[in-house]
Amino acid sequence: MKIFVVGLGPGSLEDMTIRAYRALKQSDVITGYTVYIDLIKERFEEKEFVSTPMRKEEQRCILAIEEAKKGKTVSLVCSGDAGVYGMAGLLYQIAQDYKDIEVEVVPGVTAACSGAAVLGAPLGHDFAIISLSDLLTPWPQIEKRLAAAASADFAICLYNPSSKNRADYLQKACDIILDFQPPELICGAARNIGREGESYQIMSLSQLRNTKVDMYTTVFIGNSNTLRLKDRMITPRGYKNV
Amino acid sequence: MKIFVVGLGPGSLEDMTIRAYRALKQSDVITGYTVYIDLIKERFEEKEFVSTPMRKEEQRCILAIEEAKKGKTVSLVCSGDAGVYGMAGLLYQIAQDYKDIEVEVVPGVTAACSGAAVLGAPLGHDFAIISLSDLLTPWPQIEKRLAAAASADFAICLYNPSSKNRADYLQKACDIILDFQPPELICGAARNIGREGESYQIMSLSQLRNTKVDMYTTVFIGNSNTLRLKDRMITPRGYKNV
Structure with a gap:
């Protein structure tokens, strides 16, 4: 069976x-x-x-x-x-x-990898995946993880960045990350990955803070080395030059 | 082209x-x-x-x-x-x-997902992926990430846990995690994932510290909720009971 x-x-x-x-x-x-x-x-x-x-x-x-x-x-x-x-x-x-x-x-x-492929290569180095859904996890635990990941300059991929009962959660998450990372940090969002109407945006962390996303969106936050290269978001594989 | x-x-x-x-x-x-x-x-x-x-x-x-x-x-x-x-x-x-x-x-x-499938479901909640290779990343940055991830109770997946020039890196990594997590924390290792000779082990963090792994191995460190269920490593999807 x-x-x-x-x-x-x-x-x-x-x-x-x-x-x-x-x-x-x-x-x-x-x-x-x-x-x-x-x-x-x-x-x-x-x-x-x-x-x-x-x-x-x-x-x-x-x-x-x-x-x-x-x-x-x-x-x-x-x-x-x-x-x-x-x-x-x-x-x-x-x-x-x-x-x-x-x-x-x-x-x-997983959406971290499929969404990354749409944006370029935003997760080319160490990264953390964090869900913003507090259905099964207390919000303070989520906040703690956001702060820990940002403080150690992880690239971050956010799952469940929004839903109708949590419209301001992405904004709250960005505010926590802004305690450790600059407002111009390169971020991105991929929507309807692999489905009809697939789209993406690249923006700064401060722009992301003021962006409304829906439950079909996966959010990517760069590390201090992340670049915007024409229309792509790239996090290099290391901190040393190859 | x-x-x-x-x-x-x-x-x-x-x-x-x-x-x-x-x-x-x-x-x-x-x-x-x-x-x-x-x-x-x-x-x-x-x-x-x-x-x-x-x-x-x-x-x-x-x-x-x-x-x-x-x-x-x-x-x-x-x-x-x-x-x-x-x-x-x-x-x-x-x-x-x-x-x-x-x-x-x-x-x-990626190996985090394919290795997880071999072990059970060790990455069922928020997790961090960290490479222990210091070829392109200074070791202090890697240490900082290990500490940050462990301090916020992320499950952790370690890529490149060993190579011939870095035989003791996994031990060093476990020592950092042991500053934040208990020695009995459930951990696992998957080797030759999806290839001939695929195998896995489930063990405690203190056992992992004293385990030799090779470059064909991906290492999984649980969070405080991770269980050993018969011969499987499971990290539940949340902290609240469903």
């Missing part, structure tokens, strides 16, 4: 790995959050799809396990990677109470 | 994205570090291959540009992602001096 936890990458079929594609093809049932299911549905028409709404992650895992217990091969899909704020950990936690469930995690291209 | 900078993923053909596969198929010339070229050579027999040794990154970019200037489509390949300590940034920097060179970055699954 097997469950694949599959990272789909940013959204287009072509940014999926060959292994992810094969796992889906091999599955009887594909389950996941409605939006991600819609991204792949037409390519895997012959499959049985079971989608669940956002924030029902535990239910989604149990559903996958119930299907697997019927002897079906199941894929539980995540956008980006299967592990980075993904379902892999939760499924392992829940599946331990069930016998004979084999879990295989199929990694994918 | 087009150059693709292609992230190959961890090594096996199946962990490559469909877009990476197509970029290689579409190319006349594939260039890169010898070891990565060897990983894919037999799958793309009809191509012209040009490999260069390690540490000749600038030369590799110029070589790719020279081939593109002849009117050929060129892929410059990187292991993992094309941007994370990859060649994308350097190519953009060098290509700006040449006219009519179009660069497309094709992202891939």
Whole structure:
């Protein structure tokens, strides 16, 4: 009884790995959050799809396990990677109470990497990924991480930079980073990565502070070495000249 | 005149994205570090291959540009992602001096994600990626980042944890992390990810400190919430219970 936890990458079929594609093809049932299911549905028409709404992650895992217990091969899909704020950990936690469930995690291209490719190469050196969602993490912990990352000149990639209940979180995050980095620090934002309407912007940290982004956006904050090179954002691989 | 900078993923053909596969198929010339070229050579027999040794990154970019200037489509390949300590940034920097060179970055699954999938889900929450190579970064800067990441309870993924000239760097890194995290913190190491002889270990931070790793290993350090669940390393998605 097997469950694949599959990272789909940013959204287009072509940014999926060959292994992810094969796992889906091999599955009887594909389950996941409605939006991600819609991204792949037409390519895997012959499959049985079971989608669940956002924030029902535990239910989604149990559903996958119930299907697997019927002897079906199941894929539980995540956008980006299967592990980075993904379902892999939760499924392992829940599946331990069930016998004979084999879990295989199929990694994918996370938004830090797919968004970086759109902007140029903003994460070419050490970086931190921080989610601004305080749904499962207390906000003071998020603030602490922002300050720590900025103080050590990490490039930073922000996931979930905004939602309707947290319209000012990106501004708050930029204010913390501004305690350690200059207002002219090179930053960027990529939207609808790998999907229709893909776009990006490069701007200064002070401009980013006053920019409204939505939940389809991934934000990139440079380190002190980050350059704007024509229309690209580049963080060199080191601090010494090659 | 087009150059693709292609992230190959961890090594096996199946962990490559469909877009990476197509970029290689579409190319006349594939260039890169010898070891990565060897990983894919037999799958793309009809191509012209040009490999260069390690540490000749600038030369590799110029070589790719020279081939593109002849009117050929060129892929410059990187292991993992094309941007994370990859060649994308350097190519953009060098290509700006040449006219009519179009660069497309094709992202891939970086070792943080592919190694995490082998271990379970060690990077399920905010994390920092730090390279322990001091070839292009002064060691004090690396130490500063290790301390900052550990002090804010980031999960941490270490790239380049060892090489023959830096046999004790992982030990030094663990000592810094031990200033902030307990010796029993759950850690892991994945070796030969996606390649023959793939293996992993889960251990405590104090055990990791006394473990010898090689350059084919990626190291994972948990946060205060990280669990060992049977034979898996899991960092839950949040600090609040779902």
